[in-house]
Amino acid sequence: MNINQRPITSIHQVAAPTKPITKARAQDVGTDFSSILEEKLSAGREIKVSKHAAMRLEARNITLDSTSMEKLKNAVDLASQKGVRDTLVVMDQVAFVVNVNARTVITAVNRNELKDNVFTNIDGAVFT
Numbered sequence: 001m002n003i004n005q006r007p008i009t010s011i012h013q014v015a016a017p018t019k020p021i022t023k024a025r026a027q028d029v030g031t032d033f034s035s036i037l038e039e040k041l042s043a044g045r046e047i048k049v050s051k052h053a054a055m056r057l058e059a060r061n062i063t064l065d066s067t068s069m070e071k072l073k074n075a076v077d078l079a080s081q082k083g084v085r086d087t088l089v090v091m092d093q094v095a096f097v098v099n100v101n102a103r104t105v106i107t108a109v110n111r112n113e114l115k116d117n118v119f120t121n122i123d124g125a126v127f128t
Contacts, residue, residue: 045073046103053096053105060110062094075126076100084124091128095119 047069049057057064064072071091079087079100086106089096093111097119098104109117 045077047072047076047098048102048104050104050106053107056108060108060113062108062110068092071128072096072098072105075128076103079124079126082124086122086124088119088122088125089128090125097122 056062068091072089075089075091076087076098079089079098084100087098087100089098093114095109095114095117097106097108099106
């Protein structure tokens with residue numbers, strides 16, 4: 001034995017965990033990866049309506065059903081893919097100005113008011 005080496009005087013045993021560790025299975029949790037992924041992706045696709053736009057929608061008797069909302073989401077997705085920041089979305093004889101990054105409708109104009117209307121502060125347009 002070398003002078004710098006110390007003899008081993010005791011060995012300590014590492015205790016096993018008191019509860020066995022098991023992997024959670026998807027069916028035990030009640031959801032699977034694809035449904036969780038779909039939920040997270042769809043949550044990021046939601047469209048908000050600003051207070052100003054909500055007042056305009058109500059004043060102009062414009063309603064957005066689930067089909068219209070899906071079309072609006074798709075239009076905003078397209079604008080986002082092209083790098084548009086603020087877009088004009090024209091669909092079903094209604095025009096929406098949407099901030100793409102915030103996914104928020106800024107204002108809405110119906111067909112009767114489209115004539116002679118000028119849209120400013122947009123950098124893209126989507127027609128559906």
